[in-house]
Amino acid sequence: MKVLLLGKLGMLGSQMLKALSGSEDFEMYAFDKDDLDISDKDALGEIFKRISPDFVINCAAFTAVDACETEKDTAFRINAEAPGLIAEACAKENAVLLHISTDYVFDGENPNGYKENDVPAPINTYGESKLRGEQLIAENWDNYYIVRTSWLYGENGQNFVETMLKLAETKSELDVVDDQIGSPTYSKDLCEELIRCFLSPFVSDLPKQHERTMNSESDKAGNDSPTKKLPFGIYHLTNSEHTSWCGFAKKIFELAKLDVKVNPVASEAFPRPAKRPHCSILQSTKLDCKMRSWEEALRAYLQLTA
Numbered sequence: 001m002k003v004l005l006l007g008k009l010g011m012l013g014s015q016m017l018k019a020l021s022g023s024e025d026f027e028m029y030a031f032d033k034d035d036l037d038i039s040d041k042d043a044l045g046e047i048f049k050r051i052s053p054d055f056v057i058n059c060a061a062f063t064a065v066d067a068c069e070t071e072k073d074t075a076f077r078i079n080a081e082a083p084g085l086i087a088e089a090c091a092k093e094n095a096v097l098l099h100i101s102t103d104y105v106f107d108g109e110n111p112n113g114y115k116e117n118d119v120p121a122p123i124n125t126y127g128e129s130k131l132r133g134e135q136l137i138a139e140n141w142d143n144y145y146i147v148r149t150s151w152l153y154g155e156n157g158q159n160f161v162e163t164m165l166k167l168a169e170t171k172s173e174l175d176v177v178d179d180q181i182g183s184p185t186y187s188k189d190l191c192e193e194l195i196r197c198f199l200s201p202f203v204s205d206l207p208k209q210h211e212r213t214m215n216s217e218s219d220k221a222g223n224d225s226p227t228k229k230l231p232f233g234i235y236h237l238t239n240s241e242h243t244s245w246c247g248f249a250k251k252i253f254e255l256a257k258l259d260v261k262v263n264p265v266a267s268e269a270f271p272r273p274a275k276r277p278h279c280s281i282l283q284s285t286k287l288d289c290k291m292r293s294w295e296e297a298l299r300a301y302l303q304l305t306a
């Protein structure tokens, strides 16, 4: 199966490339900004025509949440218009599109979190641009999976875990916000689940060839890769359970055995250009799998990177 991956150098994209490159099932074509600007319609058209992909994964995005406030045009060009162009190109080539979106499409006012069909109401430009991207995909092509995830960390990327570990080198006490709740998600876990749920059903013999770690509750229950293609549409996928940034920081220091005192503070203590939703919990009601807890995933990440 010919797979076109966009955003191959990003945190999630690099995991996807690593995971998929080893498999004979996938003929990989991977790009990032320097090879292909996803907002360049002509360049996209040429690449799609040349490769004629069966499956397209879009991990490329403008993810600097605060910078989106001052660079609105860029945010909408990359996070909104470009996914629309990608969907249009997918339609021409009859390729399935897997696109990654975010918890930030919601306003965060519901303390129980959000289901896939809940009405989005973003409170910052990043969320607005990502939501518009979702809408433009749906306007241009039917065969898409939009997967919303949250609070990503992992190898190959600037992220909260690395920031905390770096700060611990010079600080013994830190203030961290405790009024934003969400599910930290390990990019490697997300990548494996994306492949299992969305890509693998398009390749009949994939489970035999694609080795994966036992990282989800459905694995532990003995379930193998789903064989059925999921209906196209919007899905939510994160590590399970939730916490605050403060709880996340405390767990990082506890697991890394670092003696750093963490003080809970309100978001107002850290004024930033972009507002953040208070509740970023994404309820997953359409998938039968449940990813392992964020704590288990964090433990695995810290062991791997120690």
Ligand SMILES: NC(=O)c1ccc[n+]([C@@H]2O[C@H](COP(=O)([O-])OP(=O)(O)OC[C@H]3O[C@@H](n4cnc5c(N)ncnc54)[C@H](OP(=O)(O)O)[C@@H]3O)[C@@H](O)[C@H]2O)c1
Pocket (backbone or CB within 6 Å): 006, 007, 008, 009, 010, 011, 012, 013, 032, 033, 034, 036, 037, 038, 039, 058, 059, 060, 061, 062, 063, 078, 100, 101, 102, 103, 130, 148, 149, 150, 151, 152, 153, 157
């Ligand atoms: N990170 C999170 O906490 C988080 C949470 C929820 C959802 N998501 C979503 O998950 C997806 C992956 O996120 P991530 O954290 O892996 O992002 P990332 O590390 O920022 O990677 C995005 C990649 O896209 C590239 N890119 C930017 N503009 C481009 C363009 N015009 N053409 C081609 N490539 C371009 C970036 O290059 P440069 O770095 O050189 O700009 C980068 O390599 C995104 O859709 C994001 O919205 C992320």
